[in-house]
Amino acid sequence: xxxxxxxxxxxxxxxxxxxxxxxxxxxxxxxxxxxxxxxxxxxxxxxxxxxxxxxxxxxxxxxxxxxxxxxxxxxxxxxxxxxxxxxxxxxxxxxxxxxxxxxxxxxxxxxxxxxxxxxxxxxxxxxxxxxxxxxx
Amino acid sequence: xxxxxxxxxxxxxxxxxxxxxxxxxxxxxxxxxxxxxxxxxxxxxxxxxxxxxxxxxxxxxxxxxxxxxxxxxxxxxxxxxxxxxxxxxxxxxxxxxxxxxxxxxxxxxxxxxxxxxxxxxxxxxxxxxxxxxxxxxxxxxxxxxxxxxxxxxxxxxxxxxxxxxxxxxxxxxxx
Numbered sequence: 511x512x513x514x515x516x517x518x519x520x521x522x523x524x525x526x527x528x529x530x531x532x533x534x535x536x537x538x539x540x541x542x543x544x545x546x547x548x549x550x551x552x553x554x555x556x557x558x559x560x561x562x563x564x565x566x567x568x569x570x571x572x573x574x575x576x577x578x579x580x581x582x583x584x585x586x587x588x589x590x591x592x593x594x595x596x597x598x599x600x601x602x603x604x605x606x607x608x609x610x611x612x613x614x615x616x617x618x619x620x621x622x623x624x625x626x627x628x629x630x631x632x633x634x635x636x637x638x639x640x641x642x643x644x645x646x
Numbered sequence: 647x648x649x650x651x652x653x654x655x656x657x658x659x660x661x662x663x664x665x666x667x668x669x670x671x672x673x674x675x676x677x678x679x680x681x682x683x684x685x686x687x688x689x690x691x692x693x694x695x696x697x698x699x700x701x702x703x704x705x706x707x708x709x710x711x712x713x714x715x716x717x718x719x720x721x722x723x724x725x726x727x728x729x730x731x732x733x734x735x736x737x738x739x740x741x742x743x744x745x746x747x748x749x750x751x752x753x754x755x756x757x758x759x760x761x762x763x764x765x766x767x768x769x770x771x772x773x774x775x776x777x778x779x780x781x782x783x784x785x786x787x788x789x790x791x792x793x794x795x796x797x798x799x800x801x802x803x804x805x806x807x808x809x810x811x812x813x814x815x816x817x818x819x820x821x
Contacts, residue, residue: 530721530748535773561678561783574748575783578774603781605681 530574535581542584551584554593557610558583558600567610677802680781680789687715687795688779692769695746695754702743702769708795712820713741714813715789716765717777719749720757722785728804732764735810740817744768747777747785788813792820 542548555569562573568580586596600608612618682688687704694701707713716732718725732742744765746754754768771777780789782800790799790813798820805813 530719531753532748532750532772564676575774575777578748579778581773582775582778600778601681603681603778604678604783607678 534574534577537581537584537588538577539580540584542588544588547587548584550593551580551587554587554596555580555583558597559608559610561604561608678783679802680797680800682781682797683800685797687789687791687797690769690776690779692745692771692776695744695749695768695770696751696758699765700767702745702767704795706743706767707791708793709741710793711741712790712792712798712817713743714817715743715745715780715791717745717747717771717780717782717785717787717789719747719785720753721749724804725757725786726761727806728786729761729764731805731807731810733762734807735805735813736764738814740814741766745771745776747771747774790816790820 542551552569556567558568558579560566560568560571560573560576560579562575563571566576568576568583583596587593597609597611606613606615612621614622687707690704692701692703702715707715714732714735716728718728736742742764744767746768749770749772751770754770758765769776780797782789784802786804788801788805789797790801792798799816801809801813
């Protein structure tokens, strides 16, 4: 029984092997010595989407690829590259999908117009109610 | 309140549930395609993955003939089944180069010794930099690069036996 349990546990642990054995990239979990640059890197990493854990930012994700992307972001920031340029470089490769920052492209118009539409609907409702409430 | 209005919340709930059930039954495609399809391979230089095999640099790809650039790793399970198909492609005269992601020379050597070696060159991409530069988001992935070094097709996931005719067709188109 115990042997069986151990065998089952080992079989269940197999996915742990389906990952890289190499050490993490140098800057993946290390802060840049310059606090201003680190702040820039952090801000950007929070707005880049992880390709593996697709609901997370690369700052939050534990995936190897996210670690390598954090390394890439910090390295480029340390080399003096602007965050907008790094984001642009990634968008060229993965599309706007990679960035959490909303863009002005047509697909995002409903996002920008929704608050305006909701305000207009609210104003219309209020006007309607107020008029109904008036003594005739 | 009219009857129709009274039932509106229920109707909305049913619609919402139907939508959720539909999305659960047919999950959205989570693959992220590279935007570099149709564009030149970005310039890169990689160290050799193995001491006895030439490395892969972007300059090697504009070779006048279409090639497959396969992004793989010894720790990647689907890569095991894919290698067999790559061997068959190689037997049909297809040129295949490899990029080993986050891998160690001894592991790559073991992997190739056990599963077969379809690669003409293998570069080692220890920090996924070339993988990211290519717009690839995982292993395995394959790019068909034409003779001028332009990316013509990206295959996400392992190339299966049943994908062979399609891959051979894409290679033919890239000539």
